[in-house]
Amino acid sequence: MSGFALHFLRHGAPEQPGLMLGRTDAAPTPEGIAACARQVADLDVEHILSSDLQRCVLPAAAIAGAQSREPIIDDRWRELDFGDWDGKQASAIAPEPLGRFWSDPDRYPAPNGERWSTLIDRVASALADLSPVPTLVVTHGGAIRAAIHCLCGIPRQHLWAFDLPYAALLSLHIWPGTPWTAQIRGLRP
Numbered sequence: 001m002s003g004f005a006l007h008f009l010r011h012g013a014p015e016q017p018g019l020m021l022g023r024t025d026a027a028p029t030p031e032g033i034a035a036c037a038r039q040v041a042d043l044d045v046e047h048i049l050s051s052d053l054q055r056c057v058l059p060a061a062a063i064a065g066a067q068s069r070e071p072i073i074d075d076r077w078r079e080l081d082f083g084d085w086d087g088k089q090a091s092a093i094a095p096e097p098l099g100r101f102w103s104d105p106d107r108y109p110a111p112n113g114e115r116w117s118t119l120i121d122r123v124a125s126a127l128a129d130l131s132p133v134p135t136l137v138v139t140h141g142g143a144i145r146a147a148i149h150c151l152c153g154i155p156r157q158h159l160w161a162f163d164l165p166y167a168a169l170l171s172l173h174i175w176p177g178t179p180w181t182a183q184i185r186g187l188r189p
Helices: 030-039 054-066 095-103 116-128 141-152
Strands: 004-010 047-050 135-139 169-175 181-188
Touching (some): 004 141, 030 054, 047 054, 116 141, 135 141, 141 169
Parallel strands (some): 004 135
16 A cells, blocks of 8 residues: 655744644734745645634635635644633743643643643544545644654654644655554654
8 A cells, every 4th residue: 555645734823922822713924824835835635624723724725725625624633722721821821730731731731621632532533534645734733743643653742852833844654554654754844
């Protein structure tokens, strides 16, 4: 089996960078949308999927429009829900609970937030539903890290080593099976 290309594009810069943006539906800047479009201008994909939040939907729509396609919106590609911290500056959160969260977001989720394992489960579900064709997913840093964990088996504590700036593109080659196997092809910041 030849497998297929699977590309993950982190959304462009939001209008208010530096916030804990999970479920908060912050718009991307026009420059952020353009940066996303530039990153994938040379990709040949059959499907373009997107989180349902506008910081992903707007760049996905621009990319899909340039290719005469319609993006497929799927809320399973949303960012981790930061609960009571959502939409706040990290500096406005008490350092001790924030530190516990970053060290183990499954054991110490944000108050009223989502556990890391819940994000893993929903991303795994979205991955299982992919067609084995070249695909672009416009999503969030947390969802990309969850996908890397699911596809490559990289432990959570090592996933923070992946620098995923706004409009970063991560390309994988996927071989379907049980479990799927993946090879990282490249990261373009």
